[in-house]
Amino acid sequence: xxxxxxxxxxxxxxxxxxxxxxxxxxxxxxxxxxxxxxxxxxxxxxxxxxxxxxxxxxxxxxxxxxxxxxxxxxxxxxxxxxxxxxxxxxxxxxxxxxxxxxxxxxxxxxxxxxxxxxxxxxxxxxxxxxxxxxxxxxxxxxxxxxxxxxxxxxxxxxxxxxxxxxxxxxxxxxxxxxxxxxxxxxxxxxxxxxxxxxxxxxxxxxxxxxxxxxxxxxxxxxxxxxxxxxxxxxxxxxxxxxxxxxxxxxxxxxxxxxxxxxxxxxxxxxxxxxxxxxxxxxxxxxxxxxxxxxxxxxxxxxxxxxxxxxxxxxxxxxxxxxxxxxxxxxxxxxxxxxxxxxxxxxxxxxxxxxxxxxxxxxxxxxxxxxxxxxxxxxxxxxxxxxxxxxxxxxxxxxxxxxxxxxxxxxxxxxxxxxxxxxxxxxxxxxxxxxxxxxxxxxxxxxxxxxxxxxxxxxxxxxxxxxxxxxxxxxxxxxxxxxxxxxxxxxxxxxxxxxxxxxxxxxxxxxxxxxxxxxxxxxxxxxxxxxxxxxxxxxxxxxxxxxxxxxxxxxxxxxxxxxxxxxxxxxxxxxxxxxxxxxxxxxxxxxxxxxxxxxxxxxxxxxxxxxxxxxxxxxxxxxxxxxxxxxxxxxxxxxxxxxxxxxxxxxxxxxxxxxxxxxxxxxxxxxxxxxxxxxxxxxxxxxxxxxxxxxxxxxxxxxxxxxxxxxxxxxxxxxxxxxxxxxxxxxxxxxxxxxxxxxxxxxxxxxxxxxxxxxxxxxxxxxxxxxxxxxxxxxxxxxxxxxxxxxxxxxxxxxxxxxxxxxxxxxxxxxxxxxxxxxxxxxxxxxxxxxxxxxxxxx
Numbered sequence: 001x002x003x004x005x006x007x008x009x010x011x012x013x014x015x016x017x018x019x020x021x022x023x024x025x026x027x028x029x030x031x032x033x034x035x036x037x038x039x040x041x042x043x044x045x046x047x048x049x050x051x052x053x054x055x056x057x058x059x060x061x062x063x064x065x066x067x068x069x070x071x072x073x074x075x076x077x078x079x080x081x082x083x084x085x086x087x088x089x090x091x092x093x094x095x096x097x098x099x100x101x102x103x104x105x106x107x108x109x110x111x112x113x114x115x116x117x118x119x120x121x122x123x124x125x126x127x128x129x130x131x132x133x134x135x136x137x138x139x140x141x142x143x144x145x146x147x148x149x150x151x152x153x154x155x156x157x158x159x160x161x162x163x164x165x166x167x168x169x170x171x172x173x174x175x176x177x178x179x180x181x182x183x184x185x186x187x188x189x190x191x192x193x194x195x196x197x198x199x200x201x202x203x204x205x206x207x208x209x210x211x212x213x214x215x216x217x218x219x220x221x222x223x224x225x226x227x228x229x230x231x232x233x234x235x236x237x238x239x240x241x242x243x244x245x246x247x248x249x250x251x252x253x254x255x256x257x258x259x260x261x262x263x264x265x266x267x268x269x270x271x272x273x274x275x276x277x278x279x280x281x282x283x284x285x286x287x288x289x290x291x292x293x294x295x296x297x298x299x300x301x302x303x304x305x306x307x308x309x310x311x312x313x314x315x316x317x318x319x320x321x322x323x324x325x326x327x328x329x330x331x332x333x334x335x336x337x338x339x340x341x342x343x344x345x346x347x348x349x350x351x352x353x354x355x356x357x358x359x360x361x362x363x364x365x366x367x368x369x370x371x372x373x374x375x376x377x378x379x380x381x382x383x384x385x386x387x388x389x390x391x392x393x394x395x396x397x398x399x400x401x402x403x404x405x406x407x408x409x410x411x412x413x414x415x416x417x418x419x420x421x422x423x424x425x426x427x428x429x430x431x432x433x434x435x436x437x438x439x440x441x442x443x444x445x446x447x448x449x450x451x452x453x454x455x456x457x458x459x460x461x462x463x464x465x466x467x468x469x470x471x472x473x474x475x476x477x478x479x480x481x482x483x484x485x486x487x488x489x490x491x492x493x494x495x496x497x498x499x500x501x502x503x504x505x506x507x508x509x510x511x512x513x514x515x516x517x518x519x520x521x522x523x524x525x526x527x528x529x530x531x532x533x534x535x536x537x538x539x540x541x542x543x544x545x546x547x548x549x550x551x552x553x554x555x556x557x558x559x560x561x562x563x564x565x566x567x568x569x570x571x572x573x574x575x576x577x578x579x580x581x582x583x584x585x586x587x588x589x590x591x592x593x594x595x596x597x598x599x600x601x602x603x604x605x606x607x608x609x610x611x612x613x614x615x616x617x618x619x620x621x622x623x624x625x626x627x628x629x630x631x632x633x634x635x636x637x638x639x640x641x642x643x644x645x646x647x648x649x650x651x652x653x654x655x656x657x658x659x660x661x662x663x664x665x666x667x668x669x670x671x672x673x674x675x676x677x678x679x680x681x682x683x684x685x686x687x688x689x690x691x692x693x694x695x696x697x698x699x700x701x702x703x704x705x706x707x708x709x710x711x712x713x714x715x716x717x718x719x720x721x722x723x724x725x726x727x728x729x730x731x732x733x734x735x736x737x738x739x740x741x742x743x744x745x746x747x748x749x750x751x752x753x754x755x756x757x758x759x760x761x762x763x764x765x766x767x768x769x770x771x772x773x774x775x776x777x778x779x780x781x782x783x784x785x786x787x788x789x790x791x792x793x794x795x796x797x798x799x800x801x802x803x804x805x806x807x808x809x810x811x812x813x814x815x816x817x818x819x820x821x822x823x824x825x826x827x828x829x830x831x832x833x834x835x836x837x838x839x840x841x842x
Contacts (some may be wrong), residue, residue, distance in 0.1 A: 037294055050066070051065055051066030053065075053332065054272045055293065062268065063261055063273070066286055072620060073168070074165060078165075083168075084202045085105070085201050085204035086164075091125040126163055127150075128207075129560055154566055164540060164779050173207065174216075174664060184203065185217075187256075199253065216254060225247045229340040229541070230248055263300050265304065267478065270298065292618070293461075294460035294615050299461045301452060302772060305767075306768040307451050310767065311764075313763070322388075324344060325344060326410060328408055329558070335822060337356070341370040347369065347472060351415065353367040354367065354368050354389070355408060355438060364377060367411075375437030381441050391750050391751060396651065412441075412444055413617075414440045415438070444472070448473075448743075450481065450592045451464065451469070451741050452740050453772060454597065456603035456738045459597075465478065474533070480591065481591055485586040486585065486729060488729040490551055491587075491599075493558075493565075494543050498690055500688035503690075506797055507537065507796065509553065510528070512588070516724040529721065540809070543694050543695075546696045547702055551585060560583060562601065567798045571608065572590070573594055595742075600734070603686055603733035604633070606683035609679065631676070638681075686786050689787065690811075706766055707765070707769075716731060724750040729742050730754060734780050735780055736776070741762070741766060797817070798817050
């Protein structure tokens with residue numbers, strides 16, 4: 001036997017032995033690792049981590065929550081050329097191999113043996129799917145072997161198109177973009193099917209190194225990577241030479257495009273986020289839920305802007321508090337000024353700027369603004385800036401810029417004109433003079449407020465603003481601030497009176513009174529806001545003119561306990577209500593939402609109201625997992641309707657034990673909501689109708705006259721101001737909408753002796769309602785049966801005699817003044833007879 005033959009046999013035995021050992025080792029690894037591998041069918045059940053998106057009722061984006069931007073897409077929605085770009089970059093033999101590329105693995109194995117680590121990876125697209133969905137990203141041999149085994153399983157159970165679809169939806173492509181659809185939006189603000197060839201190749205270059213080849217962070221390297229992929233596509237026959245030539249010459253067009261919120265509604269968005277986390281836990285951030293709220297985008301934007309404008313106007317009336325900071329600008333470059341201003345945050349539309357020069361002769365100051373650079377601030381924008389001294393006192397009006405600011409002062413400004421090129425004229429001789437940045441002096445208000453607008457008949461929240469700036473304070477004053485309602489509480493007291501035999505013509509004396517009461521900490525001498533007293537007054541006038549002494553005597557007459565019981569009937573919280581006569585002046589505490597809900601009960605005619613925010617919740621595929629129940633206003637057989645409703649789902653009557661989120665009652669379960677929410681009548685409709693007419697008088701001839709600017713006849717409401725002007729309110733409505741505004745400091749403090757609900761809250765209400773009611777027909781409560789009109793003497797509340805000055809008043813039939821007797825000169829003996837007058841007057 002020749003030496004060559006013996007050598008060949010030895011080599012063959014070594015080869016067979018090595019192959020056998022390799023098979024035995026591989027089999028051992030397979031038997032060891034196989035039980036821990038997940039079943040492939042789980043890939044089809046995996047929910048891609050898609051962010052939570054919150055929309056307004058008119059389908060405008062309010063907010064997006066979640067770390068990963070993703071928009072799942074099907075393989076049919078991706079252009080073939082885009083698929084080929086990824087194949088050219090990542091796995092050109094994808095359609096030929098069985099999940100593992102032997103050449104690539106051999107190369108990776110050689111690297112592992114020679115260097116101790118895997119440099120190139122050798123992973124196919126199928127192996128990347130296995131790694132991305134099931135495995136860690138550790139570069140270890142065990143993980144690689146798991147990846148291979150799982151890739152083989154995936155190829156046996158799924159077709160190539162499904163594997164490629166899973167890959168393109170999962171891969172990370174930089175800038176928090178996961179998946180091809182999200183990346184197309186982030187880098188090019190386009191859907192996938194509108195990308196150019198050059199843009200497709202750019203995205204295909206990102207999976208290998210999303211940071212290193214990112215066109216925003218490393219445009220040079222990204223361009224090299226893009227052109228290499230285009231060359232591969234040409235060599236593989238995916239594109240023509242002409243396509244390659246044109247695409248490689250295309251400039252980089254990537255920019256950062258994040259879909260911005262279309263509605264300024266941070267407080268509403270936070271309420272929705274909190275409720276979604278309560279329902280679904282951390283999965284709310286990743287499972288791709290879309291939440292549609294009840295808020296109308298246009299109304300919500302109007303509420304946000306009206307509140308900010310109203311708070312800024314109050315703040316200006318009380319003067320300029322000075323700069324928010326100061327630093328030496330001498331010798332500083334533009335870049336150094338910009339860098340220094342980074343220490344001062346932007347607050348909504350207010351931008352920090354430093355004064356770089358002050359020129360009284362020019363009547364202007366020069367500024368350097370954060371991000372926008374140098375600009376000019378004219379003295380006309382500073383004339384409001386009297387120096388603040390106290391809430392009641394300001395300094396003299398400024399006469400020149402140096403009376404207001406000094407060089408180095410850091411102040412807030414609003415942009416009034418951005419830099420731009422002036423239109424060319426013959427006089428410019430081809431030059432292009434620039435219009436410089438123009439700004440106006442401003443300041444961030446310390447005062448706060450809230451706006452809540454409810455659909456009176458359903459409880460749907462149409463708009464809500466919980467403060468001036470969510471970025472400054474996450475505290476939602478609309479739902480969390482317990483404040484004294486002041487005179488806005490009085491309508492509930494007067495409604496109790498109307499339900500207990502009093503009428504709009506009942507007389508109470510508006511005269512001084514002193515109470516000695518230990519619960520009131522000594523003598524109490526209440527008075528009207530004007531400091532004057534007006535004598536015998538009808539309840540109608542007492543309410544629309546907000547006479548405090550009338551309210552106090554009315555509460556004493558009705559009884560404190562009876563009144564608190566009636567508030568319980570209306571479902572107005574009484575836990576923070578005082579059990580003394582100060583209750584009549586709104587000395588208890590309610591949140592703005594609770595007050596708004598109470599006025600919605602009056603607005604809708606006396607039915608219960610349960611405010612709610614979430615309209616629908618959808619899964620990524622469009623499946624509706626929750627829809628708000630229909631609201632049914634019920635006058636009769638309510639218990640039967642509740643019973644029928646309970647058979648369809650859990651109880652949704654407004655007094656059921658439903659969870660609360662920041663003061664907003666919301667349905668308990670997305671999967672178990674009933675088909676309707678039954679709202680029972682809480683107040684007699686005739687009493688409520690009479691209350692409507694009285695509160696309309698507040699607008700027509702009382703403290704709410706500013707609302708006449710809306711030029712509508714269906715508006716009603718009530719102003720409110722507490723002691724020392726610490727809280728100011730306006731709660732107004734028509735038959736369809738109830739809107740409440742509160743203004744005050746977070747830490748209760750006087751707003752100023754000239755500030756009342758009519759001057760702080762009402763202008764915000766008018767500003768909002770101007771938009772909210774635009775185009776809406778007038779809506780008033782229909783007059784119910786059992787109401788009569790009678791001409792009365794407003795000084796006595798009795799029927800007017802023939803020839804006597806009088807005015808018409810409305811009454812429930814059973815409470816109308818008695819007819820005039822024939823023997824008393826017209827002084828009848830009805831509800832206001834002489835026996836009852838002493839108690840009412842004294």
